[in-house]
Amino acid sequence: MALLEIRNVVKQFDDFTAVNNVSLSVEAGEFFTLLGPSGCGKTTLLRMLAGFEQPDSGQILLDGKDMSQVPPEKRPVHTVFQNYALFPHMTVRENVAFPLKMAGWAKDKIDAQVDELLEDVRLTRFGKRYPHEMSGGQRQRVAIARALVDRPRLLLLDEPLSALDAKLREEMQLELINLQKEVGITFVYVTHDQGEALALSHRIAVMSNGQVEQLDIPENIYGNPKNRFVADFIGQCNVLEGTVKAVDGDTMTVDIKGCGEVKTLAVAGAAVGKPGWLALRPEKIKLDKELPDLPDEAYFKGRIHDCLYLGDVTIYIVEVADGVLIETMLPNNIPGVAKFFDDNDEVEVAWRFDAGRFLFE
Amino acid sequence: MKLQNRLGKYLLSWPPLVYLVLFFLIPTCIMFVAAFRFPGDYGGLAPMYYIEEGRVVWDLTLENFQRIVEEPIYLELFLKSAGYAGLTTLVCILMAYPLAWLIARSQKKHRDLMLLLVILPFWSNFLIRIYAWMIILGPQSAFTKAVNWVWTGMGFEPLQLLFTPFAVIVGMVYVHLPFMVLPLYANLEKHDMSLLAAAQDLGANAWQRFWKITWPLSLPGIFAGSALVFIPALGMFAIPDILGGTDSIMIGNLIKQQILDTRDWPFGAVLSIMLTAGVLGIAALGSLVARGGVKRG
Numbered sequence: 001m002a003l004l005e006i007r008n009v010v011k012q013f014d015d016f017t018a019v020n021n022v023s024l025s026v027e028a029g030e031f032f033t034l035l036g037p038s039g040c041g042k043t044t045l046l047r048m049l050a051g052f053e054q055p056d057s058g059q060i061l062l063d064g065k066d067m068s069q070v071p072p073e074k075r076p077v078h079t080v081f082q083n084y085a086l087f088p089h090m091t092v093r094e095n096v097a098f099p100l101k102m103a104g105w106a107k108d109k110i111d112a113q114v115d116e117l118l119e120d121v122r123l124t125r126f127g128k129r130y131p132h133e134m135s136g137g138q139r140q141r142v143a144i145a146r147a148l149v150d151r152p153r154l155l156l157l158d159e160p161l162s163a164l165d166a167k168l169r170e171e172m173q174l175e176l177i178n179l180q181k182e183v184g185i186t187f188v189y190v191t192h193d194q195g196e197a198l199a200l201s202h203r204i205a206v207m208s209n210g211q212v213e214q215l216d217i218p219e220n221i222y223g224n225p226k227n228r229f230v231a232d233f234i235g236q237c238n239v240l241e242g243t244v245k246a247v248d249g250d251t252m253t254v255d256i257k258g259c260g261e262v263k264t265l266a267v268a269g270a271a272v273g274k275p276g277w278l279a280l281r282p283e284k285i286k287l288d289k290e291l292p293d294l295p296d297e298a299y300f301k302g303r304i305h306d307c308l309y310l311g312d313v314t315i316y317i318v319e320v321a322d323g324v325l326i327e328t329m330l331p332n333n334i335p336g337v338a339k340f341f342d343d344n345d346e347v348e349v350a351w352r353f354d355a356g357r358f359l360f361e
Numbered sequence: 362m363k364l365q366n367r368l369g370k371y372l373l374s375w376p377p378l379v380y381l382v383l384f385f386l387i388p389t390c391i392m393f394v395a396a397f398r399f400p401g402d403y404g405g406l407a408p409m410y411y412i413e414e415g416r417v418v419w420d421l422t423l424e425n426f427q428r429i430v431e432e433p434i435y436l437e438l439f440l441k442s443a444g445y446a447g448l449t450t451l452v453c454i455l456m457a458y459p460l461a462w463l464i465a466r467s468q469k470k471h472r473d474l475m476l477l478l479v480i481l482p483f484w485s486n487f488l489i490r491i492y493a494w495m496i497i498l499g500p501q502s503a504f505t506k507a508v509n510w511v512w513t514g515m516g517f518e519p520l521q522l523l524f525t526p527f528a529v530i531v532g533m534v535y536v537h538l539p540f541m542v543l544p545l546y547a548n549l550e551k552h553d554m555s556l557l558a559a560a561q562d563l564g565a566n567a568w569q570r571f572w573k574i575t576w577p578l579s580l581p582g583i584f585a586g587s588a589l590v591f592i593p594a595l596g597m598f599a600i601p602d603i604l605g606g607t608d609s610i611m612i613g614n615l616i617k618q619q620i621l622d623t624r625d626w627p628f629g630a631v632l633s634i635m636l637t638a639g640v641l642g643i644a645a646l647g648s649l650v651a652r653g654g655v656k657r658g
Binding site: 050051052071072073074077078079081083085086087088089098099102103146147150 | 553555556558559560561562563564565566569573574577578
């Protein structure tokens, strides 16, 4: 049985439905992420798991037990808050020891356990400091140590890295992955940062408007988005409007508006004449001065419309037909060459038939 | 720092500085010197020196200080006054805390009105308000009659409320309560609610959340309020004068008596110097403790 089961949970605030009939389960030891834009209901769902909100209907089961009558302080669930919420009048040690004191542990057992956790987050030397004497990353680690110290069944993390700068965030991501492996506690992580979600999670639930749009492993969320929302929200994606022309076993032909026919993978529910969108990742598209026109590839001539130099890569927006723009990218992997093309250069683009996904919703 | 800034700082700070020197520092020095002089034959002060055979002879004494040390009644009165002031402070904390908490946690649009109600008593004269308590606690008042109806109903002798230590405490708490509510409110209003959520999330029940989080974080407010209540309460003379009996006089009453009635100015000066020293000592101690709190907070 799954560690955490969310069954048909609904939460309404006045006339706004924050969480709309969400069902999902999280296995023990999993790093599970709720990903979505602000207002998608991910934080409300997290607050219901912590016990700060009650579902209007539906059930939340932890280890098979219904949590609805259990107040936050009685749940074997801890939260790492976005602003850390460290107690300013307590030292790092006292902060980390807090849950153990509340649970009535003996003093010597508390000391041993706190020592262990401070070592886990590499803060052994900082036990006597106060939170305001620590850097952002250090405070973050104190908050995590405090929430893990009594080995909860479930650790909830509410955008814990959003207050850190980019470099530190990457460092903390690696630390979080390692820490989770080490302690083996189930993490439920809330974020709006798709990069973070892809990097950290075992599985991701992409949410929008209070519903789960897609629940899958990161590779599938990115590589095989279920609908336009997921394709658009996760990473950069070209979404080209088109209709199904012919279905032929594993492949099908679609007519892209303004461009013409291309071959793509057949998808469930495909029928001739059905409209949809071809979702295509920029890095899956080849771009060069001249490209061979292969049978397995879609092939177009075009013109560079815009360039966006990002340092490691350059993004090229190619106009393949009147008003049809395709975003591609090339790594800047040749020393001394900042970018390969300029605005208005004649170029050719191509992608394999299995590079994109045709979506009906 | 720029010259302009420094100049501006001096310009702004000299009027209060001059005020404090003229009306606080110099009078304190005069009082200090007066404490070493002899009382005049008809009250007031005897001359500080006289001239004998063309030489200046200083006429100063330590007698006044001796009197305080030798007669224990004065030290007792000091301690009793500190007791009254301390009890007033304690009752103020107990009454102001829930009130300040309630105001700090209520909706923003209601807070201003509630704060206005807290300071509303200041709009009428201090003495009038104390005399009002004289009527309320007097034997003919409905309040006293109601209290005694319950009290005698329980089989006790009827109580006298007015002219007792109880009446003094009631009056002092009444007058000083806003000075406790306001700093406490200012402190509680700033508390980060996410700390309480975190404490609850980490297993603390309501009782533990209060004593482990809210209470220690509100200590700076408690200290500020206590200083504002305890120090004026310690030197209070009007309330014990009006509401207290002969057994409930405080050090302030004694000083007033020495200066105005007995006209033994040197001894009055000694008493008031002791009071000032005591208050300064307590204030220093308080700021030391509060600084510890600030450092942690």
